[in-house]
Amino acid sequence: MGSLTVVIRQGADGRFAQVCRDSLVNCTPELEQIIEMPDDTRPGGVWTRISTPFVAFIDETVAVCPGWAGRMIASLIRSGAAAIGPLTNGADGAQHQAGDYQDISGFLDFADRIAQDRAGRTQSVEALDPCCVLYSRDRLTGIGLDAAPNDLPAFVHDAGLCLAVALDTYVHSFASYYAQARPEVVAMIPATASRILDVGCGTGTLGGRLKTERRIEVIGVEMDPTAAEAAGRVLDRVHRADVETLVLPYPAGSFDAIIMADILEHLRDPWGLLARLSPLLSSEGRLIASLPNVRHWSVVRGLLEGEWTYLPAGILDRTHLRFFTRRSGQALIESAGLCVIGTEPIRSAGPPDLAALVEACRGLLLDVSTLVDEASVAQYLYLAAPR
Template identity: 35%
Template sequence: MYKVTIKAGMPVKTSIIILTYNELELTKKCLASIERYTDKDKIELIIVDNGSSDGTREYISNLPDVKVILNEKNLGFAKGCNQGIEAAGGENLLFLNNDTMVTKNWLTSMLRVLYQSEKTGMVGPVSNYVSGAQMIHDAYQSLDELESFAEAYCAREKHHTKRVLRLVGFCLLVKRSVIEDIGPFDEQFGYGSFEDDDLCLRALQKGYSLHIALDAFVHHHGHATFTANQDININQLYSENRQRFTEKWGTDFTYFTHPRPEIAELVPREAKRILDVGCGAGATGLELQNRQPCELYGIELHPLAAQAAKGYYEAVLQEDVEEVKLPYPEGFFDCIIFADILEHLKDPWRVIETYSSYLSPAGSIVCSIPNISHAEALFPLLLGDWTYRDAGILDRTHLRFFTPQTVRTLFPEETFDVKKQSYTYVHVDERVQLFLQEITRMAQSMQFPVTQLPEQSRIYQILLRVEKTG
């Protein structure tokens, strides 16, 4: 059922598509915030109801200047959004959850980012309740503080943006031309979860960029639709849709999209040309581009991840790290990153030696390597167990193993100067920790130089920045 009342002759710029399933009071707050903070002449409202039974259908049917689609049953998030797309007349499509409240200049700020470049395909805001880079922690304690917080925060972040590999669908602004190019939401994801990841990945594969408008804040209540529908098990739905996503793309693409801020922090801020070895989809590279002007080059064997990284790296070689012949002159790079790569190689010593010739004088290598003396590997070994796994320190694809001491063998003193060695830690069971402390005391009583065991058993990854000297 459609109910359409739009002023004739008014050009529509942005179609705001809102899905509802019960939770009428939240919908009212959402619509009131749009009314207060959005220029009505530049938008159209489309509300798709998925079979509400709490008076929502009657309420939205009586709203003026709104396109209403009433479904007899819950057709899911993806299907509802696609119905909204078909009904939309705007040049831009904004998918907005009904458990949100927008704030001052929200849409203006997002549109500014959307049209900063032809290749910008999607934009999202920051929020108090969202996963990933859009999350603002400890924003406020009550809705009474929302307006003042949002205004102050957005003023500090005015015209600031952040490029990312993933945006969350709770509030997602997309050019209509992009949807026409990559297609609408994939309806196999049903009620929700991973349909936004899938849409983002299709945009990346086509070369579009995704951005967060840091000066646009949208309050999000969170999971209202799932709360309103007791028949949906959110954990089961997430698990099933993650499996669908993995099967569709032939891999769990989220593995390639996690940024490594601890790695980015070690990269010199003056580095202009950076080689990211095993770059994945380029999440860490994006962290660097968001921080400093630089040219990124990558090596990535996985085709899906490499294609995503090509959207913003100068070049991505889809070849084996140990076999590739780099098409760059010696001294070309200011920094080379090996983030969890060296342990997968047959001869990481030779790789370091070979790649170092492409470093500029005083250029840096930044790397992260798992610590084989962490209790995750050490304690089972003491019990006679050395079982490879799908992930972790004993990942079945790991070929080489290092400790905080032996990792330095990769970087000979005559060629490199270690500028920083730091660590990430993973909690160790208290009983295991006490056991290792007892071993240390026993070893010392027998004059064995074992002093570092309890501390070293907590170190999960070794982080290094070395500088070329010779």
């Protein structure tokens, strides 16, 4: 009999639900049962179905790694806390840990390094992100647990019980898929910009940040209905539509900046869209675009081994229709009559020593002079201006 019950919190966007469930089943030998619960319900009735000494509430956007539950249970017992959370890319504060990986195997390697480097370490905290929290049933006895899942960690803390973070456990959150602040993109927007078009704005996190920092108008375009609804609460206007068929009601020169972060690779015809949008830039306007780098080592390695496996997120995201290198990405943007005036690489974990591979390629008369540098680049940011 297992010692752990996992309650999966189901949200409106179920695109990562199967990845979450598969990771739990494959990586949790302590698992006794899985209970699925809509995110907007209270867990009061759920507790009556749980007989295990430990229970974890996990968003369906979270993927776990081998050993996660065992480490968190051990840390919970050792710390004397009533609830404990992991490190994750999807949280703020003490739980935040940026990941330098691009695929599932990279995530697992990254999580394993954290487990080894920080074995047994915990930290007491005042709050926990509700995306993944493990509770001790014994320590919660008698406090009337009927708070909504998002409020449950705070409810436990307000009852005088302790919270902690397992610093040796890392889980990946796909929740940031539509909610990325992208400070490196924000840094490229001209300080004088007063009106911005954010294509593929997601939940409006980037534009919302801009509006808190500057006097600026931000107009978004987003196809996902849930994300568009959220963006509509923070941006000045949101067009909920497929940008490839949308006719925007703005004259030429309407925008000081157009942001296309993580969008062009999803399109059927990014060349055509860029050609239609570039005239909307003012004479001093700027286009800021980001594109995954298909020359990253994680992809090159797979090709050399005969693999091209689509994933829930990353460079080989299964929703990506187009793939670019640094040079072909620049050619894409310049095909719309723009001039690329800056390129910034966003790097992840570096590749192994590629000296032998480079030498073999040179023996085949291949130009691989930039391979070593570009193999660590997960994504390129392009800054472009009208010609």
